[in-house]
Amino acid sequence: MSPDAPVPLVFPCGAIGLVGGWITADVLEMDELVPRFLLAGVTPIVAALLGHYLTPRIGGVWGDGSMAFGAGDGSMAFGAGDGSMAFGAGDAPADGLPWVDAPGKWTRRGPFVAGVLALWAIVVAGVVNGMTIGLVAGPAGMIVGAAFGAVFALPFVPALAVVLIAANRVGRARAGSIVALSDRRAVWAATAAVIAVALQLGSGLAGAAAPDLGRLVAAMGFAVVAGLCALDAMDIARVLKLPRERSGAGDEVAERIAEEIEAGATGVMAAGDDGAAGSAAWSGGKGTGERIDLGLGDEVQVEVVRPTHAYRGAQQIARVVRGNRERAVAALRAGLMRGAGALAIGAALWGEVWK
Numbered sequence: 001m002s003p004d005a006p007v008p009l010v011f012p013c014g015a016i017g018l019v020g021g022w023i024t025a026d027v028l029e030m031d032e033l034v035p036r037f038l039l040a041g042v043t044p045i046v047a048a049l050l051g052h053y054l055t056p057r058i059g060g061v062w063g064d065g066s067m068a069f070g071a072g073d074g075s076m077a078f079g080a081g082d083g084s085m086a087f088g089a090g091d092a093p094a095d096g097l098p099w100v101d102a103p104g105k106w107t108r109r110g111p112f113v114a115g116v117l118a119l120w121a122i123v124v125a126g127v128v129n130g131m132t133i134g135l136v137a138g139p140a141g142m143i144v145g146a147a148f149g150a151v152f153a154l155p156f157v158p159a160l161a162v163v164l165i166a167a168n169r170v171g172r173a174r175a176g177s178i179v180a181l182s183d184r185r186a187v188w189a190a191t192a193a194v195i196a197v198a199l200q201l202g203s204g205l206a207g208a209a210a211p212d213l214g215r216l217v218a219a220m221g222f223a224v225v226a227g228l229c230a231l232d233a234m235d236i237a238r239v240l241k242l243p244r245e246r247s248g249a250g251d252e253v254a255e256r257i258a259e260e261i262e263a264g265a266t267g268v269m270a271a272g273d274d275g276a277a278g279s280a281a282w283s284g285g286k287g288t289g290e291r292i293d294l295g296l297g298d299e300v301q302v303e304v305v306r307p308t309h310a311y312r313g314a315q316q317i318a319r320v321v322r323g324n325r326e327r328a329v330a331a332l333r334a335g336l337m338r339g340a341g342a343l344a345i346g347a348a349l350w351g352e353v354w355k
Helices: 010-027 033-057 111-137 139-152 156-168 178-202 211-240 252-262 273-282 325-353
Strands: 067-069 076-078 085-087 290-293 300-305 315-322
Touching: 010 033, 010 156, 010 178, 033 111, 033 156, 111 139, 111 156, 156 178, 178 211, 178 325, 211 325
Parallel strands: 290 315
Antiparallel strands: 067 076, 076 085, 300 315
16 A cells, blocks of 8 residues: 655645734734735735645654655664664565655754755745835835844744644655544644634734634634544544454454565555455455455454355455554644644633733
8 A cells, every 4th residue: 555645734834824824914913905906915925835835845754753755664774873774574566666756854963954944945935925025115125124034934933833743744654544644634634723723812812803703713623623622533443342352363364464464475465356355265255355454564354254144154355454553643643732722722712811
């Protein structure tokens, strides 16, 4: 199964840029519509371009904190400290190439270097944004705009850092798995939370142009976070219902099927129905059953049953689960706690705004 592709950061960064540009106009108490809409129009475009630039440079951190070159089975993993390399067993990417050629270019260089480079990119984007807006006032306006852009880029750093940290986890799990889908949702949850908190804080500014609209959008943002947290909670419940040990321990059919999957000899987790069914039949089982990929770890659990009608007398595959149950639950629980923290911050700010 191929590793997960990065989440495009164009829209998250652009949306944060739109909100940030509007709040910046509120801070500067711009009453004229032309400069306000110029600031709120140029900033999201520059921020979206920044997101496009950052997309291939962020992502691919394993659950244990090490950097992953491909983050999928059969890929190359760089250790967190010693620079050693390890090769995982299992499915290599279908095209035989690393994930997006060079996933997480900055991530692979370590958290400190990645953070410094991301900070540099955000400040440069702020300078470009300020110079673009100052262009209407000529060369002098561009110089002043560059200085203002560098200063006003600093509030964007913590906001974008929250999104980039979430995006940094995308790629640690196999594509399409439960953890991978949760990681991708987390990027949008982080974006919604950042926008909601920013609008809540901005609605209390003296120069706020539309505080009621800001509170409405903030409420919608927190509703998105709550909905995505509910999905994580349902995933946790689903994983916890899975058996801790291989069903039918000691059953020769289940053991043989699991061993073949772990050795990469079958296509039960990734191949089409025909190939999977045929391979399973070689081990004495019939059918493909339900396929669940937790995303982290290469353990395989196979549940087989003796059907009462079809394939009488032969074991039938009921469920194939790939991945480590404890690691998946830990990753999902951490995501749920981060979402709950964002909702708690929103609830605290909400009361302050209406005082």
